[in-house]
Amino acid sequence: MSRTSTVTLPPTSGIHVGIIMDGNGRWAASRGLPRSAGHHAGVRTARAIVESAVRAGIGTLTLYAFSSDNWSRPTPEVNALMRLLRRSLHTESKRCLENGVRLTIVGRRDRLPAALRAAIADAEAVTARCRNLHLRVAIDYSSRDGILLAAERYAQQIARGVGPDSLTREHFGELLAEVHHDPRPVRDVDLLIRTGGEQRLSDFMLWECAYAELYFTSAMWPEFGEDELRQALRTFESRERRFGGVPAQAAS
Numbered sequence: 001m002s003r004t005s006t007v008t009l010p011p012t013s014g015i016h017v018g019i020i021m022d023g024n025g026r027w028a029a030s031r032g033l034p035r036s037a038g039h040h041a042g043v044r045t046a047r048a049i050v051e052s053a054v055r056a057g058i059g060t061l062t063l064y065a066f067s068s069d070n071w072s073r074p075t076p077e078v079n080a081l082m083r084l085l086r087r088s089l090h091t092e093s094k095r096c097l098e099n100g101v102r103l104t105i106v107g108r109r110d111r112l113p114a115a116l117r118a119a120i121a122d123a124e125a126v127t128a129r130c131r132n133l134h135l136r137v138a139i140d141y142s143s144r145d146g147i148l149l150a151a152e153r154y155a156q157q158i159a160r161g162v163g164p165d166s167l168t169r170e171h172f173g174e175l176l177a178e179v180h181h182d183p184r185p186v187r188d189v190d191l192l193i194r195t196g197g198e199q200r201l202s203d204f205m206l207w208e209c210a211y212a213e214l215y216f217t218s219a220m221w222p223e224f225g226e227d228e229l230r231q232a233l234r235t236f237e238s239r240e241r242r243f244g245g246v247p248a249q250a251a252s
């Protein structure tokens with residue numbers, strides 16, 4: 001006899017949340033601290049938000065840690081960020097394992113220091129079987145570069161005789177996942193959060209955010225906590241997502 005579950009999941013259960021973690025530098029400067037102190041505080045916030053995301057039942061969380069344009073920052077800051085990311089992956093992968101969080105890294109790998117590449121491989125292997133949350137950290141990530149690369153791969157497939165009618169959104173999503181080193185395509189972003197007061201996408205998941213709800217907050221990333229995440233989720237729940245259709249009332 002089959003039994004039907006009576007558990008009602010909240011509307012945010014299993015959703016994909018992307019976060020542009022902005023404001024580390026300004027948070028530090030406003031306290032008379034070096035920018036590196038802001039990045040260290042940013043790692044602590046990321047850790048707390050991952051644990052909050054598990055509690056909130058979020059399915060996928062993508063954090064923008066280092067954009068391909070961030071290479072233009074002063075070399076000492078770039079080097080310090082690379083070291084911080086390597087150390088964080090090392091320590092956080094253990095916490096991820098304890099919390100059932102699968103950790104994968106999206107973005108280019110060929111320009112990263114070898115030690116960071118090794119830390120990525122290790123973190124991904126250690127957490128591969130975790131299922132409570134899929135945490136994706138974007139490092140050396142450019143959405144536009146990814147789209148260009150995926151288009152190039154598709155052109156190569158056409159040249160090898162793949163029919164042009166194979167260019168579906170699903171197929172393009174698979175090519176995009178491949179170029180960003182994603183194990184497989186993720187669901188579209190449901191909610192995109194940006195801290196730090198700016199209101200722009202900064203080349204982050206442009207394809208996946210086609211129908212994302214956008215949430216901007218003036219809180220600097222190190223100040224963002226579980227209460228702010230809950231507030232963003234409540235705002236998300238209050239929005240009517242129409243995906244190009246008409247309001248539910250008009251449709252009935």
Ligand code: FPP
Pocket residue numbers: 021022023024025026027039040042043046063064065066070084085088089137196
């Ligand atoms: C933005 O602050 C943040 C970054 C450039 C990314 C670095 C983020 C971390 C180190 C925290 C997350 C870490 C992990 C492991 C997921 P900013 O420097 O752009 O700040 P500003 O706009 O105030 O200058």
